[in-house]
Amino acid sequence: MMQATEPRDALRGFWQDLKFAPHRIYETAFRGGPPTTDRTRSTFVFGNVFLHLHSVRTHRWSLKWTATLGLGIMSLSAFLITLVTGVMLMFYYKPYPDVAYESIKDIHFVVPTGRFMRNIHRWAANVMVVAVILHMARAFYTAAYRRPREYNWLIGIGLLATTLALSFTGYLLPWDQLAYWAITIGANIAQSPREITDALGITEYFDPGGFQRLLLLGSDTVGAEALIRFYLLHVMILPLVIAALMAVHFWRIRKDGGLVRPADADQRLASCREEETYPVFTEAPEKTYQLAAIVKGRTAAVGRGPENTVPSMPHLFYAELGVLMLTLFLCVALSLVSDAPLKELANPNVPENPAKAPWYFLGLQEMVSFSAFMGGIGIPAIALLGLALIPYLDRETEGTGEWFGGPGGWPLVRFSVVVGLCAPLTIEAFAIRFGWLREWFPGIPQLVITLINPATILTAIYALFSLWSIRRFQSTRAGALALFTCFLCGFVVLTVIGTYFRGPNWVFYWTPADWPAH
Amino acid sequence: MTLRPQPSRSRLEPEPVPRRDWLGWSSLSAMAGALLFGFIGMIRMPKAAVLPSPSKKFKVDLPDNLPAGEPFVPPGRAVAVFKDADGVYAISLICTHLGCVVKATPEGFECPCHGSRFHADGTVARGPAPQPLPWLKVGASGRAVTIDEGAAVRTGTKAAS
Numbered sequence: 035m036m037q038a039t040e041p042r043d044a045l046r047g048f049w050q051d052l053k054f055a056p057h058r059i060y061e062t063a064f065r066g067g068p069p070t071t072d073r074t075r076s077t078f079v080f081g082n083v084f085l086h087l088h089s090v091r092t093h094r095w096s097l098k099w100t101a102t103l104g105l106g107i108m109s110l111s112a113f114l115i116t117l118v119t120g121v122m123l124m125f126y127y128k129p130y131p132d133v134a135y136e137s138i139k140d141i142h143f144v145v146p147t148g149r150f151m152r153n154i155h156r157w158a159a160n161v162m163v164v165a166v167i168l169h170m171a172r173a174f175y176t177a178a179y180r181r182p183r184e185y186n187w188l189i190g191i192g193l194l195a196t197t198l199a200l201s202f203t204g205y206l207l208p209w210d211q212l213a214y215w216a217i218t219i220g221a222n223i224a225q226s227p228r229e230i231t232d233a234l235g236i237t238e239y240f241d242p243g244g245f246q247r248l249l250l251l252g253s254d255t256v257g258a259e260a261l262i263r264f265y266l267l268h269v270m271i272l273p274l275v276i277a278a279l280m281a282v283h284f285w286r287i288r289k290d291g292g293l294v295r296p297a298d299a300d301q302r303l304a305s306c307r308e309e310e311t312y313p314v315f316t317e318a319p320e321k322t323y324q325l326a327a328i329v330k331g332r333t334a335a336v337g338r339g340p341e342n343t344v345p346s347m348p349h350l351f352y353a354e355l356g357v358l359m360l361t362l363f364l365c366v367a368l369s370l371v372s373d374a375p376l377k378e379l380a381n382p383n384v385p386e387n388p389a390k391a392p393w394y395f396l397g398l399q400e401m402v403s404f405s406a407f408m409g410g411i412g413i414p415a416i417a418l419l420g421l422a423l424i425p426y427l428d429r430e431t432e433g434t435g436e437w438f439g440g441p442g443g444w445p446l447v448r449f450s451v452v453v454g455l456c457a458p459l460t461i462e463a464f465a466i467r468f469g470w471l472r473e474w475f476p477g478i479p480q481l482v483i484t485l486i487n488p489a490t491i492l493t494a495i496y497a498l499f500s501l502w503s504i505r506r507f508q509s510t511r512a513g514a515l516a517l518f519t520c521f522l523c524g525f526v527v528l529t530v531i532g533t534y535f536r537g538p539n540w541v542f543y544w545t546p547a548d549w550p551a552h
Numbered sequence: 553m554t555l556r557p558q559p560s561r562s563r564l565e566p567e568p569v570p571r572r573d574w575l576g577w578s579s580l581s582a583m584a585g586a587l588l589f590g591f592i593g594m595i596r597m598p599k600a601a602v603l604p605s606p607s608k609k610f611k612v613d614l615p616d617n618l619p620a621g622e623p624f625v626p627p628g629r630a631v632a633v634f635k636d637a638d639g640v641y642a643i644s645l646i647c648t649h650l651g652c653v654v655k656a657t658p659e660g661f662e663c664p665c666h667g668s669r670f671h672a673d674g675t676v677a678r679g680p681a682p683q684p685l686p687w688l689k690v691g692a693s694g695r696a697v698t699i700d701e702g703a704a705v706r707t708g709t710k711a712a713s
Binding site for chain 1: 598599600603604605628629630649650651652653662663664665666667676677678679680682683
């Protein structure tokens with residue numbers, strides 16, 4: 035009899051197990067259980083490979099929306115949106131001259147939701163550029179780059195450069211007139227060190243400019259080779275680079291002790307909502323923490339309650355999801371009101387007039403209209419180098435974590451805005467009205483124009499103003515505040531002039547209505 | 553013998569062993585060197601040895617009644633060919649500033665991208681262009697003209713036809 039019943043029980047057990055399999059799969063995937071207590075909220079974070087870039091608990095200062103404005107998460111959200119929509123576009127896009135244009139046309143007019151996907155992709159890329167620049171400004175104005183976050187600031191500069199490179203490489207892919215001539219100009223900017231080597235007469239022996247251009251285009255004109263290179267950079271190399279940099283960037287936030295906050299953040303927060311931040315370790319620990327003993331610095335917080343922190347799940351994660359939804363909403367809304375442009379098929383014999391780069395490069399294009407090398411390579415290199423050096427020159431501590439903190443503060447920033455706006459406007463007005471050296475002295479050597487042109491003079495004025503601020507306030511931070519504010523203002527002024535006030539032949543016009551018919 | 557008090561070391565910070573340190577350092581350097589050489593060989597690949605662009609040399613027939621000083625632009629080429637009493641000459645139409653194609657006008661040439669202007673002989677009149685438009689090597693026999701876009705000649709060089 036025993037023999038007869040056993041198979042039936044095993045069979046029933048099998049059915050039981052089968053019935054509970056989905057539940058058990060869920061249980062084994064999310065071992066900690068629902069995040070309802072402090073303990074399970076912790077396991078929810080550190081038991082998850084994606085979430086554990088966050089710390090388990092978050093300081094309440096970091097959750098104030100004025101602390102970050104959510105700009106970092108906004109940049110990430112925009113990147114994720116471009117990632118998803120970009121992969122969708124890859125189903126139809128074909129990177130070969132002329133065929134590329136046809137495939138974008140197909141995506142725009144034939145493919146289901148194709149135009150919508152392309153619009154979102156394009157708008158998310160623009161939102162990402164804006165968010166990254168604003169995020170950098172936030173980190174700068176709250177002095178978040180200071181010890182121990184210097185290195186993360188450098189990673190951030192790398193992320194800014196990669197973001198711009200991603201946008202720029204994507205600009206060629208439609209293979210229309212706009213794309214073709216913007217990339218021709220871009221590739222020739224890469225070649226512009228020749229302006230110096232030609233002037234010195236050494237191009238024959240030493241030609242870094244020509245090498246850069248050849249490497250970028252794979253040929254001596256923008257053609258099939260250039261398109262496949264830009265495509266490869268856009269969909270493979272640069273996304274991998276940016277993903278690696280992002281991983282380091284986020285990880286370092288946690289390793290550097292969370293987001294920046296003022297030294298007296300705890301006192302400032304103490305007044306409100308005591309009940310939410312009850313201490314976690316209510317009694318001194320009984321065991322010794324051997325591993326903690328080898329950790330240097332102030333990381334181990336044994337026996338000390340993490341005051342003024344709240345569990346990251348749900349407080350931080352819900353805030354992040356909120357920013358993600360807001361970014362998505364912004365991109366979708368913009369996509370509904372404005373289509374991504376597509377001009378006529380690229381024609382290598384007739385340049386677009388005016389041929390304009392993407393908007394965030396129009397400030398550069400304004401500068402290259404004075405000198406290709408200085409505007410396109412020299413001054414951007416100086417600006418990036420200056421940005422990278424900021425945390426290593428400003429070793430002060432006053433005002434860390436506060437908006438416009440440090441000597442000089444908001445009044446200095448306000449004054450810098452005035453200087454930062456007036457200087458480029460005056461120089462541009464002068465150059466537009468009276469021309470520049472070559473109009474006055476036709477035989478002038480190129481090297482003189484390369485060194486003395488509106489863009490280099492603007493840079494010099496900004497540098498002198500920054501030095502004056504260091505002396506006036508006896509503080510490097512004051513100099514940095516002045517220089518960074520000027521840099522942002524100059525970027526805005528030149529970009530606006532390049533975008534709205536330059537017409538055919540890069541001539542100044544008040545409105546496009548004044549453009550000559552052609 | 554007096555015992556000098558040694559600084560206490562834990563297993564986490566062992567006493568240095570110079571021989572081992574040197575061996576470790578040299579093997580790491582060897583590895584870095586090997587990888588570097590491999591990497592240099594690898595990045596040689598994206599620098600094309602043969603350019604896929606069409607031949608720089610081409611032949612074209614000038615129109616019969618080309619007035620002196622009037623530009624003739626062969627279709628698909630960024631070159632302006634001129635004919636006057638001294639002979640035939642060709643000027644490149646690629647702007648020396650940032651590579652846009654310039655337009656021939658009665659006064660000379662103008663670039664649509666950043667407003668460079670050139671005189672009729674290709675020298676810079678105004679704008680950001682650092683170099684004059686190069687004159688190109690021309691061979692003429694009757695109406696037929698051969699032009700080499702890859703070979704620049706001195707400004708003012710004309711080929712008698």
